[in-house]
Amino acid sequence: MEEKPKIAVVAMQGDYEKHLSVLRRLGADAYPARLPQEIAGADGIILPGGESTTIGKMLARYGVDDAIKQAAQAGKPVYGTCAGLILLAREIAVGTEERGGQPTLGLLDVAVARNAFGRQVDSFEAALDAPEIGTEPLRAVFIRAPYVVRTGPSVETLAVHDGKTVFVRQGAILGSAFHPELTEDDRVHRYFLSLVWGGQHS
Numbered sequence: 129m130e131e132k133p134k135i136a137v138v139a140m141q142g143d144y145e146k147h148l149s150v151l152r153r154l155g156a157d158a159y160p161a162r163l164p165q166e167i168a169g170a171d172g173i174i175l176p177g178g179e180s181t182t183i184g185k186m187l188a189r190y191g192v193d194d195a196i197k198q199a200a201q202a203g204k205p206v207y208g209t210c211a212g213l214i215l216l217a218r219e220i221a222v223g224t225e226e227r228g229g230q231p232t233l234g235l236l237d238v239a240v241a242r243n244a245f246g247r248q249v250d251s252f253e254a255a256l257d258a259p260e261i262g263t264e265p266l267r268a269v270f271i272r273a274p275y276v277v278r279t280g281p282s283v284e285t286l287a288v289h290d291g292k293t294v295f296v297r298q299g300a301i302l303g304s305a306f307h308p309e310l311t312e313d314d315r316v317h318r319y320f321l322s323l324v325w326g327g328q329h330s
């Protein structure tokens with residue numbers, strides 16, 4: 129690639145700074161995005177963790193929700209971590225700790241349950257088998273994490289923890305219940321950048 133891939137990290141609330149530093153370390157031109165035109169100018173988009181209700185409201189207020197949908201429809205890779213996964217989901221499962229009905233972007237054909245690992249295990253670390261990412265187990269940090277309770281036919285499961293789906297891909301859309309930006313292991317970000325790279329060459 130002649131030019132560095134431009135990655136918009138949605139910077140409404142939450143832990144976007146850590147994503148920016150990993151992406152920059154990997155050679156991407158990563159920048160915080162708060163406006164629709166900043167999303168439109170990107171080759172790929174990351175929706176970070178944080179509080180999905182708050183982030184969702186701000187996306188709608190600034191029209192960033194439609195900009196992300198348009199980018200995804202144009203085939204640009206989008207990756208949501210934790211709250212970001214919740215916001216990408218088609219559906220939030222009702223009957224879990226949180227009520228369903230929260231508006232989402234609906235770009236990933238999955239249903240997620242919020243805060244689904246229970247209050248006793250607010251945050252934890254686990255080693256995940258994720259063959260698509262590599263043979264070494266992936267160290268994953270979960271913080272008040274959701275998990276995927278249903279996947280549609282075009283959704284591929286990339287990792288499972290305790291029988292629960294925590295990492296999925298549907299074409300160029302990626303979602304993880306965990307935070308890869310909080311570990312030294314940058315293979316998930318590399319994988320995401322490889323999707324961006326692939327898109328630019330197709």
Ligand code: GLN
Pocket residue numbers: 176177178179180181209210211212214242243271272273274
């Ligand atoms: N519990 C948060 C939510 O439901 C997500 C937590 C996170 O992003 N680490 O929005």
